[in-house]
Amino acid sequence: MKQSPKEKLLARLAGRAGNEEVNAWAExxxxxxxxxxxxxxxxxxxxxxxxxxxxxxxxxxxxLTDQGPPDEETGQHESGTLSDEFLPIEPTxxxxxxLTASEVEALIMKLLMAxxxxxxxxxxxxxxxxxxxxxxxxxxMKRDQLVFHKSAAAMNDFVYQLxxxxxxxxxxxxxxxxxxxxxxxxxxxxxxxxxxxxxxNQRPTxxxxxxAFEELLVNKRMLHRIGPAINSGRGMFxxxxxxxxxxxxxxxxxxxxxxxxxxxxxxxxxxxxxRLFDANHHRExxxxxxxxxxxxRRIDKRWVRITRPTIVVGGELTMINLExxxxxxxxxxxxxxxxxxxxxxxxxxxxxRQRMSTDELLNRWIVPLEKQVDFLNLVxxxxxxxxxxxLIVFSTxxxxxxxxxxxxxxxxxxxxxxxxxxEQEFRDLFELMAPKLGVPVRQEVIDYLIKTHYRKTGRPFxxxxxxxxxxxxxxxxxxxxxxxxxTPELFDMAVENYFAVM
Numbered sequence: 001m002k003q004s005p006k007e008k009l010l011a012r013l014a015g016r017a018g019n020e021e022v023n024a025w026a027e028x029x030x031x032x033x034x035x036x037x038x039x040x041x042x043x044x045x046x047x048x049x050x051x052x053x054x055x056x057x058x059x060x061x062x063x064l065t066d067q068g069p070p071d072e073e074t075g076q077h078e079s080g081t082l083s084d085e086f087l088p089i090e091p092t093x094x095x096x097x098x099l100t101a102s103e104v105e106a107l108i109m110k111l112l113m114a115x116x117x118x119x120x121x122x123x124x125x126x127x128x129x130x131x132x133x134x135x136x137x138x139x140x141m142k143r144d145q146l147v148f149h150k151s152a153a154a155m156n157d158f159v160y161q162l163x164x165x166x167x168x169x170x171x172x173x174x175x176x177x178x179x180x181x182x183x184x185x186x187x188x189x190x191x192x193x194x195x196x197x198x199x200x201n202q203r204p205t206x207x208x209x210x211x212a213f214e215e216l217l218v219n220k221r222m223l224h225r226i227g228p229a230i231n232s233g234r235g236m237f238x239x240x241x242x243x244x245x246x247x248x249x250x251x252x253x254x255x256x257x258x259x260x261x262x263x264x265x266x267x268x269x270x271x272x273x274x275r276l277f278d279a280n281h282h283r284e285x286x287x288x289x290x291x292x293x294x295x296x297r298r299i300d301k302r303w304v305r306i307t308r309p310t311i312v313v314g315g316e317l318t319m320i321n322l323e324x325x326x327x328x329x330x331x332x333x334x335x336x337x338x339x340x341x342x343x344x345x346x347x348x349x350x351x352x353r354q355r356m357s358t359d360e361l362l363n364r365w366i367v368p369l370e371k372q373v374d375f376l377n378l379v380x381x382x383x384x385x386x387x388x389x390x391l392i393v394f395s396t397x398x399x400x401x402x403x404x405x406x407x408x409x410x411x412x413x414x415x416x417x418x419x420x421x422x423e424q425e426f427r428d429l430f431e432l433m434a435p436k437l438g439v440p441v442r443q444e445v446i447d448y449l450i451k452t453h454y455r456k457t458g459r460p461f462x463x464x465x466x467x468x469x470x471x472x473x474x475x476x477x478x479x480x481x482x483x484x485x486x487t488p489e490l491f492d493m494a495v496e497n498y499f500a501v502m
Contacts, residue, residue, distance in 0.1 A: 086196040088262050088300040090130060097129065097302075098186025098268060104129065105137055109146065109162060109170035110180035117161045119153045128182040128265070128301035141166070177273060177331035182302050184273045185264035187384065194387040197261045197343045199308075200233040204256040212255035216248055217429050217463070222418070229414035230256055235369060235392035237409075240418035242397045243462035247312070249418065250347040250393040254310040260285045261343045262303045267335070270382050274324060274333040281340055282306045309344035311337055315353045322364055326379040333379060338368070341390045351396040352403045362408045365392075369411045421461050423450065429466040434486065437470045442486040449491045459499070469494045 091097045094104070107127050112118060118126070124134040138160060141147045146166035149158040162170060204212075209223050209230070218226075229236040230253055238246040263282070267274040285305045313321065317337075326333040338346060352358055368374040368388035376384055392412075396403065400415055409415070421429065427446055434441045449469075453459065472494035477484040 086193055086262055088193070088303040090298050090300045091133070092130075094133060097183065098189060099183060101137060101140070103268075104134075104183060105141055105146070106170075106173040107180050107183060108134070108137065108141070109166055110173055110178070112147065112160060112162045113167060113170040113174070114180060117150055117159050119159055120157045121153075121155065123160070126181075175331075179266070179273050179275075179330070179332045181275075182265040184266040184268035185300075185302050187267055187269045187386070190264055190267055190276075191387055193262060193264075194342050194389050198233070198387075198389050199257060199343060199391055200389070202233075202257045202259070204230050204258075208256040208258060211258065212252045213249070216245060216252065217421070217425060217432060218245075218249070219425065222416075225414075225416050226253070229416065230391065232413060233389075233391055234414075235394070235412045236414035236416055237400045237412055238393060238395045238416055238418055239398065239400055241420060241460070241462065243464040244418045244420060245463045246395040246397075246418045247347070247349050250345070250349070250395050251310055251312060253391060253393065254308045254345040257308050259308055260305050261308055262305050263342075264303055266302075269384055270378060270380065272333055272378050272380060274335050276335045276340065277304050277306075278335075278340055281311045281337075282309055309341050310347065311341040311344065312347040312349055313337055314349040315355065317348065317354045317356070317361075319356055319360060319364065322361075324376050324378060331379075336376065338365075338374060338388060338390065339376070339386060342387055343389060345391045345393060347393045347395060349395050351394040352398045358403050362404055366408060366411065421463050423461065425463075426450070426461040426466065429463065430470070433467045433470055437467075437474045437484070439470050439473060439484045439486055445486045445488060445491065448488045449495075452488075453491070453495045453499075465498075468498060472497055 094101060097104075104127070108123055111123060111126055120135050120138055121131055123138070124131040127134070138147060138158075142149070142160075145163055146169065147160045148163055150161045151159045153159050204227070206223065206227065209227055213223070226236075226249070238250055240246060263276055265275070265277040267276055282304075283306055285307055287299065287305060322336050322338065324333050324336060348354075348361075354361065369392065372388050374386050374388040376386060378384060394400075394412065400409060427443075427450075430446050431441050454461065469491065473486070473490045474484050476490065476493060
């Protein structure tokens with residue numbers, strides 16, 4: 001019977017990882033004391049010691065899976081099941097990495113050619129594979145006369161350098177690809193991780209939405225419309241006049257899911273390495289140091305723990321950004337934005353103002369939105385199928401029906417209009433933003449602003465106006481070295497600057 005990831009995890013903890021036939025529970029049971037009929041007290045004492053050892057192992061497993069002890073009545077943990085969090089466990093064999101010895105050796109040779117020399121531990125740390133696995137490969141490379149020991153190092157280690165043969169072979173590998181970073185993760189393992197961490201597995205509640213939008217003034221009606229759209233995990237249009245916070249809402253949606261995910265630093269697909277982790281889009285969230293049974297040393301370091309991604313692309317988006325990009329100089333491939341945003345949110349800001357037509361973008365994504373899978377072309381000509389698992393948010397100031405046809409609108413089930421704020425919401429925004437900018441709130445001055453610069457001119461309220469006008473006042477007061485204040489004169493100045501051509 002095929003084991004689930006959680007069963008495999010418990011199997012490893014019990015000492016049954018890989019092909020080892022070691023069973024921690026059987027070992028404890030096998031420790032039956034040899035005694036005679038007159039050894040009753042000793043039997044009790046040794047039995048208690050065995051129970052204490054068994055309890056200790058159970059406690060360590062509970063800590064690993066973030067569960068408390070089982071309920072005395074039901075026999076279940078508080079959550080009812082094992083932790084659902086995906087956890088990449090360190091491989092115990094080269095076979096478990098999905099890579100061949102030759103592929104890992106190529107990484108090592110390119111690393112040594114770039115650095116000149118490195119210790120065995122330094123190599124293992126750089127390519128993020130277990131030291132024992134790397135040490136075996138280095139021993140083999142030494143026997144094959146690809147590397148040699150320059151000198152001894154601490155902890156029974158050595159400093160390694162390439163031989164002339166190794167250097168020549170490294171040059172050949174570099175012609176194909178200059179990449180020598182973290183050992184890549186097999187694409188099948190990545191696909192399994194996306195399914196395990198999918199947004200569709202999450203069910204954000206109203207409390208989660210309040211937490212996500214706590215810095216914004218979003219009314220209850222809007223939350224009731226956004227909530228089901230987020231729970232669908234599919235896609236939505238946010239449309240309406242500029243300045244009402246469509247982009248701000250879109251960028252905070254992922255917070256409602258409130259979790260971290262694991263992604264590979266790089267992917268291995270049909271002989272090609274694709275960089276997935278991007279420090280510009282992904283925020284790393286390392287595990288805290290632990291002294292328990294599972295510490296950071298048991299985590300597969302080829303993976304990185306990040307906050308669920310929110311990737312925002314605007315008018316700069318082109319068709320190239322939606323395909324695997326490969327540099328002809330380095331031979332290193334870069335994942336497209338939709339792959340980097342899996343298990344998170346992809347925001348298409350200012351939709352309709354991209355350098356490619358809306359038809360091009362929609363035709364590229366019409367199948368992925370329907371089937372939840374995408375097809376990408378590798379530099380070697382092969383086509384691969386990958387998950388298309390993110391919440392797509394199209395944010396636009398234009399009317400959606402003027403941009404796309406009905407066939408595409410049908411695939412975006414939620415169309416939410418972000419309307420202008422009411423007068424009371426407009427006033428509430430001043431009270432919310434003024435303390436953050438160090439400006440005292442004066443209701444009579446807000447009355448003056450609304451009467452003089454909105455009602456008389458017919459100017460519509462926008463959610464961004466209170467923040468922007470108060471920022472104008474704060475900056476002016478900083479320039480004149482005066483205390484920020486809310487006065488009619490300062491609002492007149494701010495309005496004149498802000499609405500000069502609007």
